[in-house]
Amino acid sequence: MFAYILRRIMATIPVMAVVALFVFSLLYIAPGDPAAIIAGDQATPADVERIRASLGLDRPFLIRFGDWLWHVLNGDLGTSIFTNLPVTHMIAQRVQPTFSLMVLTLTIALSLAIPMGVLAAWKHGTWIDRVVMIFAVLGFSLPVFVVGYLLAYTFALQLDMFPVQGYTPFEDGFGKWLGNLVLPAVALAGVYMALIARITRATMLEVLNQDYVRTARAKGVGQRAILFVHALKNAAVPIVTIVGIGFASLIGGAVVTESVFAIPGLGRLVVDAILRRDYPVIQGVVLMFSFVYVIVNLLVDLLYTVFDPRIRY
């Protein structure tokens, strides 16, 4: 097992090298110019050219890539073209809001979606099953920004229960932290609840038709124990896979929710950086995303062994 984990961690190096080259190349050929944005609308073309030169953006591709790679290998993701702040600092500022949103979203999604999926499978073909499936379809179909604005309008503007926007760090108080995150997490959880509920239902349906479940029933095992002890554990592998994918995609994929609720997360950081062509920030964040993806995948693989002891690495 230890050798497997080590092998997987070592495998992240070529993956990230490819990501680094790909991202750098893509940004090199993409249109846009940070110098023009820094200079502003009033600047002359000559000013823009001088700023570009001062940023080193007029240097050949290989020199720029080599320079950046050397710094990355030395643990330095560079500094933002615009703010002159280290990219690691800018990422660090955004980690807690994004991580908080992820944790709360998945907590809401898992705590509701798994029971819903189990219930729908158990009551397969009844009105309960249909209600769960209608909810799942709605969760997929309603855009997050629509749900977000509706929640904000109702629970913040009309009922004055939560703030409309913003993020309060955890260390400033659990209540404030939670208050800022409830609406965005609920808005975002809808999609994941729909996905997890559907997967749980489908997998549970398959498992509930297995011989060992029939045997358990014949032996007089209670319905709750059959569903949550025997069946759900065996249905867990695909659910864990989906949760893993959801966790990874939430790192950078919550940009719409972050924008609607003005949460200073990683998604907004990377989108702002793309719009401004802040190359070091884009490169640094994408590298970090790829690393997290690889690690999450590794954790998911390891979790398989917990739910299915037949799996060995």
Next chain:
Amino acid sequence: MAAPSIARAQGSKLLRFVPQANLSSMDAVAGTQYVVRNAALMVWDTLYGIDASLTPKPQMCEGHEVDAAFKTWTFKLRAGLKFHDGETVTTRDVIPSLERWMVRDTMGQQIKLRLDALEALDDRTFRIRLNKPFPKMLFALGKNNAPVALIMPERIARTDPFKLISEYVGSGPMKFNTKEWVPGAKAVFERFDGYSVRNEPGEWLAGGKRIHFDRIEWSIMDPATAAAALQNGEIDWWETPLPDLIPVLKKNPNIRVDIADPFGNIGSLRMNHLQPPFNDPRIRRAVMMAVDQSDYMQAVAGDDTSTWKTLPSFFTPGTPFYTEDGGELLKGKRDYAAAKKLLAEAGYNGEKVVLVVATDVAITKAEGDVTADTLRKIGMNVDYVATDWGTVGARRAKKDPPNQGGWNIFHTWHAGADCVNPAPYTALDAGGDKAWFGWPKSDAVQAGIAKWYDAPDAAAEKAAMAEINRASFENVTYVPTGFFLMYQAWRSSVTGVVKAPFPVFWNVQKA
């Protein structure tokens, strides 16, 4: 659980502000973005400062002496001026600050062209000696147009003018809190207790800049979110609410809505003078004949005609030297037949016109849509390239033919405060290769600008500006698409908000 109502009642020493855009950098000399300029005006001070009548008044300076020829200017700093790090402001800081600014600013460049010496006489006195008169010295030092002549500590002012500074120490009324800066989300300014406030009443950049808050927090957010946050009392002041949201905000008794900048904005249709077909002035003129400014302004600012008007001029209406000389081509009913005829005479034969439109900016998207329709009405072959502002910013700098990555037309708009006279008006310059994007060339325009710089009195300035306006229409330096105003909105608990080309934080209070 959160208690937003309780939180709202606290912190009357805190002003929560939503700026027009993300504060992505903090150097208003190397960059000319308005949002950066607005932040910088809190952190750094200026030697002189304009008031609401655009008259420069002493700010960091106690006063000045000038000879009759406007060639030797001697300035004296006020006593007791301090930077945020506690150091005293001296002429050792002023001189490199002005040197850095002179490289980047058009008026600064004019001073540099005439400069014999910029010298310190003592810690508080310095002199500018010129070889040609420069009567507009005080306006240059006190104007709000970027790049602003901000005074920085010597070590910061020595930064290459084409590189962004990385230390934000000024002598203005607010300190920039770098530790709490989350670019793209939040910027925090804290009151500078060591600021030496002038005794005169504050007006724009002139007079006493009294700050009534311990902190001013800028939050960057989506417009719909900002509208909700303002209604919910989570923010105090929103610099640029979208026109679509104004009716909702006006209905709320807790919110005040008013025009933000009395100088407004001038829309711009910018053609590439280097590339066919717009290298032919007749074709540029044909486009101007077809442009219906009402269509543009309705698309940009909506049906409320109190917020826009047509503009047969390159200059800001309502300002002392406004002129419509030569603007006939933009007046009256549009004559598409005459425009088509002129195109035919010029030999236009259906060549593709690459119209590059930043669709992520509401104003340029609206302008671009109207232009595409207008050009098609007169029979031009339009290639509408929808892209983002970042790409337009890069593409407009290319002089290549449109089919090799260049362009024929892009849109933008100019702050009216930058169009009151030729000094800050980069887009008016018609110096060919050295001019702004589009590279218009007209000796007549340039001669008019030179006359304005040398004008000894108001009458001469007015005559020079009329000459510039005529020549600019003749050359079709660009096509003004109209004049429009934008709103600002704030909670009624906030008082002292004024109309200005930038948000004026001093003398604002909150109940």
